[in-house]
Amino acid sequence: MVMSVRMAPDLPLIVFLLIHSASSADWGVSYNHSQICALKNSSVMMNCMYTYPTGYQIRNVSWTKNPVKGVEPPDLSEDPEYSQRLQYLGDKQQNCTIRLSHVTQKDENEFCFRFIADKHNSFNFMNIKNWFGASKSTTDVTWIGTPGVTLTVTDLQVESPERVTEGDSVCLTCKSTCALTDGATFIWYRNSQPLTERRDRNNQLLLQSVRREDAGRYSCALHGHTYISPAVHLNVTYPPKEALVVVVSPSGEIVEGNSMTLSCSSDSNPPAEISWFKGGTTVGSGRIYSILNISSDHSGEYKCKSSNEHGNKYSDAVTLNVMYPPRSFSVSISPSGEIVEGDSVTLNCSSDSNPPAEISWFKGRTFVASGRIYRISKIRSDHSGEYKCKSSNELGKKYSAVNLNVEYPPKNVSVSLNGSGKIVEGDSVTLICSSDSNPPAEISWFKGGTFVGSGRIYSISKIKSDHSGVYKCKSINEHGEKHSNAVTLNVMYPPRSISMSISSSGEIVEGDSVTLSCSSDSNPPAEISWFKGSKFVGSGRIYSISKISSDHSGQYKCKSINEHGNKYSDAVTLNVIYPPKSVLVSISPCGEIKEGDSVTLNCSSDSNPPAEISWFKGGTFLGSGRIYIISKISSDHSGEYKCKSRYKHGEKYSDAVTLNIMYAPKNISVSISPSGEIKEGDSVTLSCSSDSNPPAEISWFKGGMIVRSARIYSISKISSDHSGEYKCKSRNKHGEKYSDAVTLNVTYPPKRVSVSISPSGEIKEGNSVTLSCSSDSNPPAEISWFKGGMIVGSGRIYSISKISSGHSGEYKCKSSNKHGDKYADAVTLHVMYAPKNISVSISPSGEIKEGDSVTLSCSSDSNPPAEISWFKGGMIVRSARIYSISKISSDHSGEYKCKSRNKHGEKYSDAVTLNVTYPPKRVSVSISPSGEIKEEIQ
Template sequence: MVMLIKMAPLPLIFLFAVHMVFGADRAVNYNPLHICALKDSSVIMSCTYTYPTGHQIRKVFWNKNLVKHGEELADLSEDPEYSQRLQYLGDKQQNCTVRLSHVTKKDEHKYYFRFITNVTEGRWTSKPGVRLSVTDLQLESPERVTEGVSVRLTCKSSCKLTDTPTFIWYRNSQTWTEGTIGNKLILNPVRREDLGRYRCAVDGHTLTSPEVFLYVTYPPKSVSVSISGSAVIMEGDSVTLSCSSDSNPPAEFYWYKGIQYVECGKIYKISKISPDDSGEYKCRARNEHGEKYSDPVTLDVQYPPKSVSVSISGSAVIMEGDSMSLMCISDSNPPALNFSWFKENQSSAVGSGQSFSAVQSGRFYCEAHNPHGAQRSDAVTVTVKDPPQSVSVSISRSVVIVEGDSVTLSCSSDSNPPAEFYWCKGIDYVKYGRTFSISKISSGDSGEYKCRARNAHGEKYSKPVTLDVQYPPRSVSVSISGSDVMESLMCISDSNPPALNFSWFKENQSSAVGSGQSFSAVQSGRFYCEAHNPHGAQRSDAVTVTGEAFIITLL
């Protein structure tokens, strides 16, 4: 007689059953005869038994491998290796179920149920026994895969588990459910994010498989460039470009300026950057699976103005009334926006803005400014052609010109090209040249002088200047006018300035007998006068005064 006993599945427990037939009146039923259990789990060997009528059960126990203890088969419950782990769940009637906890590979044996009745011959052992296999979990997985292919991970045991297990999957210690089918985890297609540590377990059990590292290789992506330093890059700064990418295996890096290869390596450093280093840079990340370029980054190297110059529109020679357009040119970054214009030898600016209109002759330069500094250009010459203007005469003497002095007249004018000069006294032409010199001037040289300045564009006269040549009295004489009573004498002289002081003398007398330009003689005698001005004095010849006959004899 065969009996099947069904038991509800218990968490963390594997059920064992052993089946054996002794005869019509006694039997032990096991189901199944082979059990595969996970290491460290608990297993239940479920069985039932029958015995002959009239017998009474004296003892029931389990034995392994039919091992004897003396003359009797050994009772596992008395074995130190089993006493704490083996629990008999049956009775002495029909149920012979037993539980074995924390099974290990050492527990792989055949197990038998034995019962003893009160009858001398009533000892029965169930054969062929139950075979117990204990297994751990192993994870079968490729070590290295390429992104995009289909990958299968399999959770394996050395024997087929008796219960229908529910498998649990972990990735990097986190539970993973996507793509799980029974004891398989399918990644289709595998992604770079799937790289990591995997292990499997059976629901309800603490045992897990050893971790397996899934190494997913893939071409570079997320290639980017970072720049060290501030946002504004100045000439002379040290600048470092760093390239990064997500790739497996790690990528090699190559640097390009525009389309020109410049260097390899993760870092590209420019120790003293110059304006020539400005431009677009990008890096190329490459491994055995492919390559990818980063987005370009722009290095904008800034610097103060340099190579500042003045550009002249057309000829640098213009006519009076016209203007000359000057343009300030500079090399700077950012471009210069502020410009100042100067005339050489003048401290104050004469204009602003990039362009400047020059309306007069001179040497002009510009100064260009940006936020990083300033620089001035060389000066350029602007020539304005015009007829003579501001014609004037200067005299190389004091205000007073005395006969015999050396006098130089100089003529000047503002003109372009320079003027030629001509001298006139009154309306008469007297000399050519910028200067007119009179080495020993005489009274005959007195008069109005002016110069005429002339160039190809016109002519102009200066205002007249007067040469007033002064000299001491000369040609001094006495004129006589008379009456019946007395003679009136008048002192006549040629002098510049006119003589204002006069003295009268009677011949052979040292003291003056009168003063003033006129003198009244009331007695006979010989009289003369002396005329004075600031430059000297001169006496006249003597005249004879005869009172009686009114006869004047001029000696």
Template sequence: MAPPLPLIFLLMIYGVSSADWGLSYSHSHICALKDSSVIMSCTYTYPTGYQIMKAFWTKSPIKVGEEHPDLSEDPEYSQRLQYLGDKHQNCTIRLSHVTQKDAHQYYFRFTTDKPGGTWLGTPGVTLTVTDLQVESPERVTEGDSVRLTCKSSCTLTDRATFIWYRNSQPLTERRDTNNELLLQSVRREDAGRYSCALHGHTYISPAVHLNVMYPPRSISVSISPSGEIVEGDSVTLSCSSDSNPPAEISWFKGGTLVGSGRIYSISKISSNDSREYKCKSINEHGEKYSDAVTLNVMYSPRSVLLSINRSGEIVEGDSVTLNCSSDSNPPAEISWFKGGTFVGSGRIYSISNISSDHSAEYKCKSINEYGAKYSDVVSLNVMHPPRSTSVSISPSGEIVEGDSVTLNCSSDSNPPAEISWFKGGTFVGSGRIYSISKISSDHSGEYKCKSINKHGEEVSDVVTLNIMYPPRNVSVSINGSGEIVEGDSVTLICSSDSNPPALNFSWFKREKFVGSARIYSISKISSYDSGEYKCKSINKHGEKYSNAVTLCVMSVKWVLWFKAFGVGVAVGGGVVVGLGGASFLSKKNRRTAMKESAVR
């Protein structure tokens, strides 16, 4: 600001004088600004020959009977009052830093050296001290035109230049020539504390707040804590908004209202809270939404599900895809397990040309930095026709007649196969087990089973049941036919049914052991060799005798005798029959003949 200058108010000159005495004031009324300097100008005259003894300014009111005080001697004025005149004619003074207390009528008074030579200049100068006040509307709305007025309690000179301040800073460099400030289309930036002053004066009016109302703007949402948010954390959303009057705040999750107030807090946040959030700021002048912010809540895998891409039966040779879905943030890595063995990774596990080897329990494992979880187990049940069909025998080893034997048909098939049993080419039974109790040699043979399901069939290799049993049907045969005559060679053969075949044979004439081996030969037989013969067949499971056969050896004499009678003789099994004739020997003759032959 420029240094203070005297403020001079030019009014009508009012004169007080007589022929030789006189006093005139330049202003009868002065309106001075608080804290300014005021010059009260005057001139006076007095008769020639008089000498001024004392000249001073005084003020009213004055009590009756009291002398007019000299303001220069008054402590309230002595430091501020400066006499600018002289003791001859000029009576001008300056009063600095005026305040409301200085509002009075002031007079100039002088005394001379002559009796009665005292003069008081009435009516004097009336001093009014004013401050400045800014007048403005209490509330304005953005876009309005606003007029601010700088007012004083008395009229200042027209030459007064007003200066405006906003927030203690000069508003413009211009010096308005009137006491009004016009703000056209007011903006929110125009809000503040306004004061006014007069150019050349230090006094500034009290500030008045201009309150500019406006709708919300600059709406934004901040998240605390910043950075990664993990399930279970506590999270606070703050909505900031520039508005006047202050706005009411509403919170939205997606499009749903979830709260109000500048702060929206979530304790123990979960993945269900993951969403876009925004706040709405609203006051009487308008409303505005913030941009959306996203709460991205991190959490470990859950809801891990394993699904198969096909429904119904899975048949060997099909292509099958297993899919693992998982709810997690961040997305999880997937591992696949067959039983407890790792077999692959990735959300998809594909098996082309599937086989029964793939039949097993499968599960997937979903893992991220916050945890891991397995899916439930899913079984792959691969259908296929029978294979590896085979027959086993129980007990193993040698089977002896009378044992109980079980044939078991094993077959790899899915679904389980139906089993049929065959002996040779003949169907003999069904079911995985074919049992024979008290087995006999009749059960010996080749056996096989046939495994069949809806996907195919397979026949096992043949197994042979070889039944062991002791000798039976032991019999003796004599080689040749007809009569046995002394000197012939005769062979007895022992035959038997046994398993294993009998290797040990014993021959007995009557009860006397006469030889071993299957064949018993007699060369140059004699009547001495006549008699009952039997053989014994032996294997490791037992032994058995044959029935006895009788050798009847004819002497040459008897043969000739029989022939003389035209009778042929054949001896076999103790029977003598006639050969080539119609007559037979009587029993008596036959016994006699055999006896004689035997004696011989």
């Protein structure tokens, strides 16, 4: 304290002053706070009390700043810089409190209170002059309270990391350059909006497991103050999420030749790089993927991959289905070689189009069928011709033609005679043979049974009576032969030397052409009558029997008649030998034949002499005799049966009869195409083969559920859901039967990879923790574990016993098989633990002098972050990580330690000592008995 005394020369006053100086405690100024840290633009209260001896009265009070010895201190109420902002709240008795508003850094000064007191005396003291002023008739005492109140003005700054990753724990600190004197309640703002109000004097905002929504501009303020700190931007980075592919153009049907644009959207920070895939092949990069002049080759599944430094994400696949008109068009015939009448022929129309084309079949311009397959069973010659199929869809149509050439044996064989009327000896006669066949037939001519020529035309020039007889032609090609009906040439001449001759002098075999000739020399030509026995059988010189039969056996004679008389020839006998004919097979029973029945086949035949009977199934000899019996017939007996009637002159087969044995399904089997490994996305065909009569209906089952009714079950773009056991059921009216089950094992790369943590709640240091990786794949995947980018283990389970804080971090698993690999989304292990590694640092680290600014920092490792408390001796002095003391005084000397505490425990640091050095202080003034004034510094 500095005291200024003005004295009169009165002796009593001198005595009084000596007493006062000795009792200096009567004079004084005290401040609640010697150091005040105030927020910029706030109002500051400087609480102050003053005392003075009884008998004095206060003449003047004022506040000044930064007093200098020997210099009159200014009154701040008269200073324009302070006059509007400083408000005196005290009185002239003992309260000297002031309020200073709108403080700035310019206000950082030492503020002191000054008062002047006086006391009137009649005592003069002329020979003493005070070092504070000259003596007067009255005594003024001026007192300045030093040291005063040191004001430090601070602003607020937010301390924050520039960039954090989603899931991190982030601590934002609202810092000031000094420790605020008033109890500080901090308010936090994000993007200028109040975030939370904190009343625990804690200047930190903790964002645990930060989210992308936490990004923004953060600032802080004090409750009750208008000042807000400059904003600091918190940038939260995170891996891509929710990648989405959108078909931008066109939005509807995609037609070959159009342009196509795909867009990939993704949420990530920093912005992701985009890659495009068709199936598993990279096809481009960038958010937009465009295809100009699209073709069917572009059809398929497309997806985009969004990648940044934190990870990547695939979108769901979108399918491009490119539409195009029919093309690559062809028609095939099965069988591919020679087609013979009676064959079964299949025409197959193949066409590449999208959507699949509708197929129509035409013969010439006539529509005959629909569908890719056109079947003709038992083809006929009239099926020959040009066939074409039309493949059409909504985008266009196309035709393809093929020619069917059906070959067949001769038919419709006939002979025509050129000219009409009687044939007279010496005439020219032409026989013409017509025949329908493919390929064209070779023609042979026969008179009776004798070959007489070849070619379609057979000409006889200057005919004689010797040419009379029965003529026929034979048409033959590689598929068979056929005889025409016989025609007879009868050459007329006058009767003479009647005699009868038989054209066949030997044995007469049925089927032969037999001519009985009655020769008669006559002119005009005689009328000839023929008799069998006494029965008239014909007339004319020639009695021809073509294809003689057993009915023709007997005695024949001819009678030649002209106008002059008649004459019989001698009789001749015809004994007709004939090969088997009317060969027929009958079946008993005649109705439906079921497997297990007994069946009898009977062969009837007319022949001379009687024939031997043989039985055949197809071309295989079965046995002899008119009766063929099958007991307990089976499906193996189905087929065509015929009998052969034979003797030395010939043989004949019956028409074939078919045994159609009805039986329940058997020999059921399933085949898979392709037969090797089946991968997801392949096309697979299941075929069911079954032996039954009538043909069976086929049903397909997966497990116990029916999935299709058809012989073929096709699955395009097979997926893992199609894996399982399949079997087919074959059923007709006689019974049903299942095939053995076959297994479809569809292989595919890993998908749906995820990580689960056990236990699922809070994890404390020392616990045992198990990470489980689930993955869907075929074959089963191998599992690898990663912490960050480093592999830490393998197998579906990754266990950590007695977990420590060092195990905290992001974990993910990778599922791999030969078809691909996939990462799970990362999970974060937050290991909770009590405070440890507590230490205190002092800044500056050297000698600390009174008036210095000193910062104590407490470092602590814990999770969750610990609350920090400061103790001087055993008394708490602050709750914050940083304890700042501006303008330190000797009162601050002592031992300090910090306590770090969270819900898992607490721990004290070792104590550190603050030793504050300072110069001497407390100057006192005394007057010796001799009148000498002394200044004493303590």
